[in-house]
Amino acid sequence: MPEPIDPSLQISPQPTLNPSSYTVQLRGVTKIYPKTKFGLVDVNLRLKQGSFLFVTGPSGAGKTTLMKLIYGAERPDHGEVLVAGNSVGVLRGNRLSHLRRQLGVVFQDYKLIPRWTISENIAFVLKSQGVPRDEIERRLRPTLKLVGLQKRAECFPDQLSGGEQQRASIARAIVGSPKLLLADEPTGNLDQENALQVLSILTKLNNLGITVVITTHDMHLIQVAQAPVARIYNGRLHMVNAEQAASERV
Amino acid sequence: MLKIWRTKLGYLGQETWRGLRRGGWMNWAAISTVTVLLFLFGISLQTSWQVSGLLNQLGSQLEVSVYLEPGLSGQVMRPTVLQFPEVASVEVIEKDEAWKSLLQDLGQTDIEGATEGLGQNPLVDELKVNARSAAQVPQLAQKLARVRGVDGVEYLDEALKNLIEINRGFSRLSIVVIGLLTLTAIAVITTTIRLIVISRHQEIEVMQLVGATKMWIYLPFILQGVTFGIIGAAISWGFLSGIRQFIYRLLTDQPNFLKVVSDGLRLSNSQLILLPLILLGFGSLVGLVGSLFAVRRFALR
Numbered sequence: 243m244p245e246p247i248d249p250s251l252q253i254s255p256q257p258t259l260n261p262s263s264y265t266v267q268l269r270g271v272t273k274i275y276p277k278t279k280f281g282l283v284d285v286n287l288r289l290k291q292g293s294f295l296f297v298t299g300p301s302g303a304g305k306t307t308l309m310k311l312i313y314g315a316e317r318p319d320h321g322e323v324l325v326a327g328n329s330v331g332v333l334r335g336n337r338l339s340h341l342r343r344q345l346g347v348v349f350q351d352y353k354l355i356p357r358w359t360i361s362e363n364i365a366f367v368l369k370s371q372g373v374p375r376d377e378i379e380r381r382l383r384p385t386l387k388l389v390g391l392q393k394r395a396e397c398f399p400d401q402l403s404g405g406e407q408q409r410a411s412i413a414r415a416i417v418g419s420p421k422l423l424l425a426d427e428p429t430g431n432l433d434q435e436n437a438l439q440v441l442s443i444l445t446k447l448n449n450l451g452i453t454v455v456i457t458t459h460d461m462h463l464i465q466v467a468q469a470p471v472a473r474i475y476n477g478r479l480h481m482v483n484a485e486q487a488a489s490e491r492v
Numbered sequence: 493m494l495k496i497w498r499t500k501l502g503y504l505g506q507e508t509w510r511g512l513r514r515g516g517w518m519n520w521a522a523i524s525t526v527t528v529l530l531f532l533f534g535i536s537l538q539t540s541w542q543v544s545g546l547l548n549q550l551g552s553q554l555e556v557s558v559y560l561e562p563g564l565s566g567q568v569m570r571p572t573v574l575q576f577p578e579v580a581s582v583e584v585i586e587k588d589e590a591w592k593s594l595l596q597d598l599g600q601t602d603i604e605g606a607t608e609g610l611g612q613n614p615l616v617d618e619l620k621v622n623a624r625s626a627a628q629v630p631q632l633a634q635k636l637a638r639v640r641g642v643d644g645v646e647y648l649d650e651a652l653k654n655l656i657e658i659n660r661g662f663s664r665l666s667i668v669v670i671g672l673l674t675l676t677a678i679a680v681i682t683t684t685i686r687l688i689v690i691s692r693h694q695e696i697e698v699m700q701l702v703g704a705t706k707m708w709i710y711l712p713f714i715l716q717g718v719t720f721g722i723i724g725a726a727i728s729w730g731f732l733s734g735i736r737q738f739i740y741r742l743l744t745d746q747p748n749f750l751k752v753v754s755d756g757l758r759l760s761n762s763q764l765i766l767l768p769l770i771l772l773g774f775g776s777l778v779g780l781v782g783s784l785f786a787v788r789r790f791a792l793r
Contacts, residue, residue, distance in 0.1 A: 313701065336705045343703035355695055366695075370704035374499045418702065 264288045264324070265422050265453040266312060271321035273307055274477075282307055283477035284321070289455070291421065294448045296464050297457045299474035305457035308474065309426045312455070313347055314338050326421060343371055346415030350427035352407045354399040354414070361386070361395040364414045371418065381417055389413045389443055405436025412443055416452070423447060425456045429463060437463055507712035508719065515688050519720070522677075522684040526724025526778060527731075529673040530771050534732045536666035538767060542757045543659040547626035556633045558619040559644040566617035569641055573619055576635060578628040583620040590615050616643065627656060674778060677724075681717050681782025689713055689790055696790070710787040717783025721775030728775075729768045 266289040274281035282304045289295060297305050310316040311323050314330045323330045328341050354363050361382055368378045386392045389409040399407050408428055415423055425444060429437035441463055448454045458464065464471055473482045512519055560569055566584035573582050591613045600606050607613055621636065623629045629647055637645040689696070699709050739757065759767070 315701075336707075339700075339703045339705045341703070342701060347701050353694065353698055353701075355698065366698065367702040369503055370699045370702050370708060372496065372500055372503070372708065374495050375502075414698075414702075 263290070265291045265293070265326060266455070267322075267324040268308075268311070269322045269324070271311060271318045271323055273304075273311060273316060273318050275307075278302075280304065281319075281477055282311070282474070282479070285479045287472070287479060289453055291453055292448065292451050294445070294454045294467075294469045295456070296467065296469055296471045297455060297474065297479075298459065298461075298464065298471060301459075303474040304477055305474055306426055308479075309347070309424050309455070309457060312422075312424055313342060313345060343418055344420055345422040345424060346412075346418065346420040348408070348411050348415045348423065348425040348428045350430040352399070352411040354407060354410060356399050359396050359398055360391060360402070360410045360413075363399070363410060364417050367414055367418050381419075385413045385417045388416070388446070390439075403436070404431050405433075405439055408432060408436070408440055409443060412440065412447075416447060420452065422453045423455070425454065427457055427459070429458060429460050434462065438466065441467055504712055504715060508715040511688050511692070511712055511716045512719065514691055515684055515716070518684040518687055522681045522720045522782075523723050523727070525673075525677045525680040526720055526775055527727045529670065529677045529778065530724050530728035530775050531731055532666070532673060533670050533774060534728050534767060534771055536663070536670065537770065538732060538736070538759065540659065540663055540666075541759060541763050543655065543662075545759075546757060547655055547659075555647070556621040556623065556629060556636060557646045558621055558636050558642055559646075560617045560619070561641050561643045562616050564617060564641045566619055569617075569619060569639075572639060573621055573636065576632060578623050578625075578632040578635075580622045580624045582622075585618040585620060587613050587615040587617050590618060677778050678782040678785065681720055681779055682785040684720070685713050685717055685783045685786035688716065689787060706791050710791050713787050714780065714783045717779035717781075717786070718776045719779065720782075721777070721779030722772060724779075725768070725771040725775035729771050732767070 266287065268285050268287040271285040272281070272283050274283070280302055285308070297308060299305055307316060311318055312325060312330065314333060317331045325341060326344055328337075330338070330341065333341055354360075355366070358366065364385060365378045365382055368381065373381075382395075383392065386395055389412055391406060391409055391413060394402060394406060394410075399410070402410065408431070412423075412425075412428070415425075423444070428444070429440050432440065437460060444454050444456065445467065471482050473480050515522075558569075558573065560566060566586055570582050570584055573579060591607070594615070595606055621632070623632045633645045633647050636642060696709055736759070743757070
């Protein structure tokens with residue numbers, strides 16, 4: 243049984259004194275899709291603030307399900323998902339919305355609105371949360387700078403490369419100053435150079451104290467990052483090291 | 493605080509406008525249905541007010557004429573008649589006065605000679621009784637006919653009855669048509685808003701993920717529905733006002749009787765203010781219900 247690599251990461255069910263001291267906690271979480279019979283089985287995971295974790299595994303293993311459980315788009319059949327001390331599975335309506343403001347989500351297909359410019363796409367997050375216009379302006383510039391898109395702010399998504407679009411989607415995910423960033427296959431559509439650029443931004447964000455969880459198939463990325471890796475196999479989550487993950491060729 | 497509200501209202505206005513632009517021609521389908529509904533509703537309401545006004549107008553012209561038995565004094569009978577709750581006023585026309593007026597109308601100047609020729613004044617005292625409302629006239633006439641000392645009662649019974657019946661029938665028909673049109677307008681608005689919601693599903697998905705509340709996401713769609721109602725109300729009110737002005741102008745240059753009709757058709761100042769307000773209220777309500785139906789399924793997911 244592989245050992246956890248980072249002391250801030252734990253995957254086995256262990257007693258904890260203060261649940262809110264973890265950014266993310268999964269306690270015995272099971273989620274099976276009735277049609278496919280696939281999903282997650284008895285998953286335990288604890289991430290402290292500022293952790294960085296890769297989640298890998300074969301297609302359909304449950305990586306996206308894990309992400310969805312964390313941001314509340316799915317509810318567990320059994321067990322409990324805690325984000326910043328809040329049980330996500332029982333949150334509804336406005337309480338779930340307010341929890342989601344504490345996390346950012348990045349998708350493989352970017353999910354940018356094609357009719358809007360990059361700055362409109364990013365500002366939209368803050369507008370949706372009722373943030374005043376001057377505050378939006380104040381936050382927009384440094385966010386664009388962080389992802390290197392300050393000169394592309396007024397471009398539309400189809401005027402950008404895949405890498406730039408993904409950086410824009412990262413900007414959108416972090417403009418609300420989240421504590422947790424979930425990136426679901428963020429480099430899936432990118433070439434190696436753009437993938438490394440995205441990784442560099444995510445690492446930078448992690449250095450700023452943001453907890454980052456990335457699902458990926460990209461073994462090169464995992465090896466470059468030298469960060470903890472959890473692997474989902476047969477619905478179960480295991481901690482592995484980068485070499486193990488690469489050798490298993492998920 | 494003020495800044496937050498300004499931001500919120502600005503956002504809602506912007507999003508509502510964005511949704512309306514996305515609706516394209518579907519917006520006009522919704523607005524035209526609401527306009528037709530409100531136009532018919534407005535016509536019905538206006539007509540009911542106008543017929544009521546006309547009835548009152550005619551009612552005051554066609555008061556109940558009560559002829560007393562020979563020898564009975566109108567002044568003596570007046571307090572008895574005034575006791576009826578339906579009676580607004582009573583005017584006594586004494587037989588001498590009526591006789592004088594009749595002979596004058598006939599071109600006779602020698603009143604005494606004419607009276608002597610007949611032996612005596614052949615007329616009786618008459619009471620001109622005004623009812624409080626036109627609808628009460630037939631009932632009042634029946635009551636007055638039963639009073640001791642009353643020889644005969646006259647009023648334009650059939651004309652009033654017909655008008656009241658026509659008004660009643662029109663109201664019933666209007667209720668059915670308006671009911672059906674209301675359902676149609678709600679269905680069209682529901683479909684329009686639903687299509688707009690579906691066309692904006694990407695934005696809605698992102699909004700949900702970034703923590704926008706359901707109210708924040710769906711309120712602009714509800715405001716779109718209300719906007720359909722408000723625009724429909726404004727257009728239908730414009731049509732109604734135009735048609736009303738046209739009819740007034742036609743009747744103003746007509747002979748006296750039609751002038752009476754024209755006065756009866758005129759809306760009071762309070763009705764002129766109330767009509768657009770009622771149209772706005774009804775239009776907004778239809779828009780609100782239609783859009784609530786449209787977003788309910790999405791918002792409750």
